[in-house]
Amino acid sequence: MTASTRPEPIAIISTGCRFGGSSSRSKLWDLLRSPRDVLKKIDRFNADSYYNADGHRHGATDVRHAYLIDEDYKAFDPQFFGIKPVEAECIDPVQRILLETVYEALENAGLPVESLQGSNTAFYVGIMADDYQGLMLRDIEAIPTYFATATSRSIIANRISLIALHQAVQALRSGESTVAVAGGANQILGPEVFISESKLNMLSPNGRSHMWDERANGYARGEGWAAVVLKRLDDAIRDSDHIECVIRETGTNQDGRKQMIREAYARAGLDLANPRDLPQFFEAHGTGTKAGDPIEAEAIHGAFFDPDVRPASERRDVKLNVGSIKTVVGHTEGTAGLAGAIKASLAIQNGVIPPNMHFANLSSSLKPFYGPLQITTKALPWPSLPAGVPRRASVNSFGFGGSNAHAILESYEPPVLVNGSSSGPRARAPRPLLFSADSEKSLRRTLAVQAEYLEEHVDVDLESLAWTLQARRSALPIKTWISVVMAFHSAFVPTHSLLMQWILHTWNPRTRPVLSNTYTMKLHTRERTRA
Template identity: 50%
Template sequence: MPQRKEPIAIIGSACNFPGNATTPSKLWKLLKEPYDLSRPVPQNRFDADVWHHKDNAHHGTSNVTKSYFLEADPAAFDATFNIPPNECEAIDPQQRMLLETVYESLCAAGVTMESLRGSSTACYVGLMCDDWAGMLAKDWDCLPQYAATGISRAIMANRISYFFDWHGPSMTIDTACSSSLVAVHEAVQVLRSGDCNVAVACGANLILTPGMYIAESKLKMLSPDGKSRMWDQGANGYARGEGLAAVVLKTLSQAIKDGDRIECVIRETATAFNQDGRTTGITMPSNLAQTALIRETYKKAGLDPLDPNHQPQFFHAHGTGTPAGDPQEAEAISRAFFNDYQTAEKKLWLGL
């Protein structure tokens, strides 16, 4: 059994999700009392009717009618972070909203800006989409002065470190659906290395253009009616949504020493996070790779996924809601936790 590494404490968190879930407590209430939050694309994003066609293969269109959107207007200018108006007009709204979310996570942690200023605090941002870059590229003649920094993926993390005056690692990570999870993983690793005492991991997704709808509709990835039917016979794709979240991390020993309020503890992340390798297609997952990932992560945490006493109370699945992804993930989870000896008496609660 490998030597277990020090657990990591989450000492503060913040979020902004549809349904006015602007705090973790509001998000928890929404999870306990869920209701349908899907709605048509707001007019302040783009005119969805222009880009809609019931046939997903129709050129330059999408067959999606609903998604999940924040109540806040991403284009709203906020002078809180001392960004000049001529620069603010050029930067991706995700940069501005991440600044706000990270600040709220620090407040939740009881950590002042002054206490971290000039420190080696690390910042990792998970980011899959950057619609803003496509919007600015539509008219090169009208490109704003600060477009270069406004659309840079690297600046997504760097702006946070710049504003708070943090001197630790600062990077934006794109591993598609797992981007924010990998951001947390990197934060965990840098804390365990001893290079930083505090790390912030965050992620963002805003829907500003029809581009991703059109591209993913071509591959039949998206549910036309905006419903993710995970592991359901009627699964027809995933539903797109907006959101931002941030967590403040320390090693458990450091958090206890500092008297921090500990929200939860991370025993291990996907230290052996892997790639599927060669499958039947570049977007086709491998249940063997997923099984290996779950088993290796449990092993590094000093746990045995086949031991009922070590199994989770709830397993948070990826839940693509697609005919291609769902069977692979179901097989992977079954193999990881039950091997080939699953019976009706052996149960594992899971969800999306």
């Protein structure tokens, strides 16, 4: 396959997400790199009243725990999205939070929403449960006016989110769209799904996914919202977008798991017999079920290690780390495929293979495939690679109706720009850091989030931050700014700490329709060496 006939690479230029134990992309990575138990007692309904140790009992479930988000899911600003409050109360919270997550992803991509008006931007979403609709139907006398339009299934595409990603990739490659967003959403509000799936022996009574472990007894349900913003790679480079990673290929089929993986690699022009073309990490569906785990392991092993692609003499030299985000944040159902893709993307970007949780003793049903396939319970540095070989990860996701999806992700290395470097102290013109929001309360929250970010990321380039805030953010009505003069000096002063102090303690808005307070700080930074 020649370069001209290979499928066009697609760039992931931004990610927005919310999962149990994490409310952003960076916090999700912190959780994945150093996992902790974020399982919670279910508080969305009286879990104890539906609990019975016998999950087959009529009207009962043997599960009382799930992976739930920390924030108040009822909090929503309809005015920000131009929605009437009376209509907003009927909109499923799963869709409200999805609106917020997609907005955050677009903002992170530097794509102001107003710049997309009238554009051919595509949006695909995977979603499963409809708990909120069921809640409203429980009181037939109190069904609100906008019930039919606000909860209609026609608003969403009821598919798994990795298929949503596949469709977004196809829309970009066909020229149907220039920007595409793939999303997923899953929320837990009622007991119905727990009761139904307990009878099918799908759920883990202890609320944990023990992937490939002898304790595997079902999956743990979790909430999750995710959105990734995509462009064709050439377009992303042209537009100077930040490229998180590249989607080399995606694929879908029905029930043919090994074949799906092989076909995706073949379409990408990758030869599975060539060690350079193999993935270094595989993000499995990995639910922790006794039936599903060995079937998937056999498919992964067969795709990469069957004798027709790799003789026995070569298998000892090839190891493939396998993991699943479900062991950390649970099975987020309609969002699960995209959750796995985001985990793989973060691992590629950071050069670290995250560990699995809840793995102690390999299940006997997995032993025929273990060895070439391995699970790590501690974070590992990404394997060293020959020159020209990108970091590469595969992602699996399956729907319980038999739909399968696969994605191949790779690292992106931007071209090195060679600039002349000047010597000696120099000063830059003031560059205002512009902050805006839809209300004063939101502006205060924005400033607090920015302060937290600067505290955690002391290497942020303030000039780049100023440009991003001015040129690649929506201009909202309530504003304030600080004009920062950056002077390079050999003595280092903690500039970000000073800026954070202003954000948290100095800024004091006047109550007027548009805030225009201006502050100037002279900050000293260490001279940066430019290649």
